[in-house]
Amino acid sequence: MNIRKNILLLIIIFLLINTHIIIIKKNNNKEPSNFFINETTKLTKDNPIATIIINKIKLKENLYDINSKNNTIEKHVSFLKESDYPDKKHGTVIILAHSGIGKLAYFKNLDKLTLDDKVVLIYKNITYHYKVTKIIERVKDGTIRFKEDKEKDNLILTTCKPHDSKKQLTIILEKEKSPN
Numbered sequence: 001m002n003i004r005k006n007i008l009l010l011i012i013i014f015l016l017i018n019t020h021i022i023i024i025k026k027n028n029n030k031e032p033s034n035f036f037i038n039e040t041t042k043l044t045k046d047n048p049i050a051t052i053i054i055n056k057i058k059l060k061e062n063l064y065d066i067n068s069k070n071n072t073i074e075k076h077v078s079f080l081k082e083s084d085y086p087d088k089k090h091g092t093v094i095i096l097a098h099s100g101i102g103k104l105a106y107f108k109n110l111d112k113l114t115l116d117d118k119v120v121l122i123y124k125n126i127t128y129h130y131k132v133t134k135i136i137e138r139v140k141d142g143t144i145r146f147k148e149d150k151e152k153d154n155l156i157l158t159t160c161k162p163h164d165s166k167k168q169l170t171i172i173l174e175k176e177k178s179p180n
Helices: 002-017
Strands: 048-054 059-064 092-096 118-123 126-139 154-160 167-175
Touching: 118 154
Parallel strands: 092 154
Antiparallel strands: 048 059, 048 118, 118 126, 126 167, 154 167
């Protein structure tokens, strides 16, 4: 198990060095009570700044500031260091989590998403709605490359493919236009 963690750590370090590379992580559907942000939550870098909600896979998890000690896949669903936040026009939000088994396997059911499925990201009390537009599955080599559409607001979710650790899974979503 330690060898697996060391290999994962090396992959993470390599991916963070390269700006167009995404790394993978695991996800858990546990929902601690009084954990999610609301209007009374004090916003600091060590408190949650966002919540991701994927109803199809029963996921609701907080995210922390990119510079927070809590923004790590060893604890939570996390922003990639090079990620934009959802309020950046034509930005790309990149979120990572573990798959597989265990309490950190937050993205263990990410492979159940299909085209047009919805994901909600709440950031600074604003709700952003995204729709799955592309699903990429590649042989795992420690990197995932994707072309971002610089004219759109994108959300990228990525992890190792659940039940097949030799493959990487990347879900590309596009922010839906607001009805206003």
